[in-house]
Amino acid sequence: MNDRDRFLAACGCQPVDRPPVWIMRQAGRYLPEYRQLKKKYSFLQLAQTPELAARVTLQPMQRYEFDAAITFSDILVIPEALGQPYRFKETGGIEMEYSLETPEQIERLDPTGIPEKLGYVAEAQKIVRRELGDRKALLGFGGSPWTLATYMVEGGHSKDFTQIKNLFFSHRNDFEALMEKITVALVDYFKMQIDAGVDALQIFDSWGAACAGSLYEEMSLNWIRRIIQSLEKDVPVILFAKGMAANASALAATGAKVLSVDWTVDLSDFATRIGPGIAVQGNLDPVVLNTEPGIVVEETERILNSMKGRPGHIFNLGHGILPSAKLENVETLLKTVHNQS
Numbered sequence: 001m002n003d004r005d006r007f008l009a010a011c012g013c014q015p016v017d018r019p020p021v022w023i024m025r026q027a028g029r030y031l032p033e034y035r036q037l038k039k040k041y042s043f044l045q046l047a048q049t050p051e052l053a054a055r056v057t058l059q060p061m062q063r064y065e066f067d068a069a070i071t072f073s074d075i076l077v078i079p080e081a082l083g084q085p086y087r088f089k090e091t092g093g094i095e096m097e098y099s100l101e102t103p104e105q106i107e108r109l110d111p112t113g114i115p116e117k118l119g120y121v122a123e124a125q126k127i128v129r130r131e132l133g134d135r136k137a138l139l140g141f142g143g144s145p146w147t148l149a150t151y152m153v154e155g156g157h158s159k160d161f162t163q164i165k166n167l168f169f170s171h172r173n174d175f176e177a178l179m180e181k182i183t184v185a186l187v188d189y190f191k192m193q194i195d196a197g198v199d200a201l202q203i204f205d206s207w208g209a210a211c212a213g214s215l216y217e218e219m220s221l222n223w224i225r226r227i228i229q230s231l232e233k234d235v236p237v238i239l240f241a242k243g244m245a246a247n248a249s250a251l252a253a254t255g256a257k258v259l260s261v262d263w264t265v266d267l268s269d270f271a272t273r274i275g276p277g278i279a280v281q282g283n284l285d286p287v288v289l290n291t292e293p294g295i296v297v298e299e300t301e302r303i304l305n306s307m308k309g310r311p312g313h314i315f316n317l318g319h320g321i322l323p324s325a326k327l328e329n330v331e332t333l334l335k336t337v338h339n340q341s
Helices: 003-011 032-038 043-048 050-063 077-082 103-108 119-132 145-154 162-170 172-196 213-230 245-252 267-274 286-290 293-307 327-338
Strands: 068-070 086-088 094-096 137-143 200-205 237-241 258-260 279-284 313-317
Touching: 003 068, 003 137, 003 200, 003 313, 032 043, 032 050, 043 050, 043 086, 050 068, 050 119, 077 145, 077 172, 094 145, 103 172, 119 137, 119 172, 137 145, 137 172, 145 162, 145 172, 145 200, 145 213, 162 172, 162 213, 172 200, 172 213, 200 213, 213 237, 213 245, 237 245, 245 258, 245 267, 258 313, 267 279, 267 293, 279 286, 279 293, 286 293, 286 327, 293 313, 293 327
Parallel strands: 068 137, 137 200, 200 237, 237 258, 258 279, 279 313
Antiparallel strands: 086 094
16 A cells, blocks of 8 residues: 555545654745755745745655645635735734725625636646655645634734624624635635645634634534535545634534544544544644654654554644754654554
């Protein structure tokens, strides 16, 4: 069984000889080869130039024995394609060119022509697909409608999400109009990625925990469900909803084939709660990769042992890899997983 088959079998909850492994945000500042490229190009230049985006996507695959590559891009390409650009601040972090503050601004967002506007993502994926062949899996991704809406309405990252919540509670029609446009754009975006050759898609509901638990369905999950129902059934969807493991049954009801959970969750307990038929992904604390190899082995084996015998486990971090991760610790993690059979 090659790495791609192993990954897809795990997504389908079929028994495999060992858990497949990849790491969220594989490409990034922890890799010296990426840092060299960043001296010459901005993030947007890397992401929007297909040859460069493919090169960055493949960098971790050339250094390590991952089972899957994840496309080098950003969730905020969707707001930009709708007509709301983003940029990286000199002080760090991202900000939107403007905040959505009026119904007229929402009305002006244009969800049409997504494959043309974001064709550079598909071109990069086609290059990577050719390089990987059938040996390794290729993942595409996008943000959830709710998570993207938080950036669009707040103007960037928010601590309290006041504006997006006010839109939901006080101007529900405007909220739903915005979510409708984002959802339509995401469906076309994900279909474009499927056509480009990805084997699976991951939806990041990174700010789902900003929703009140009783309103999570209305604020986020029903839009995610619509997206999944619109896609081809043989392309697995991985749903990562940070901080929302308490809603396990609701997450499972979205139709996602794989539920990815953050490092605060007991993975074995979560898998028991959702039952058979849905794979789980996770969930090593990313900070462990900043420590020492012995600790990496101990923590990785703890998770592997807790999931032993359960079909449908994809080993991953509980969030994106940190820039301060040590290269030898990534290598140790992979060897530890690969040695389990």
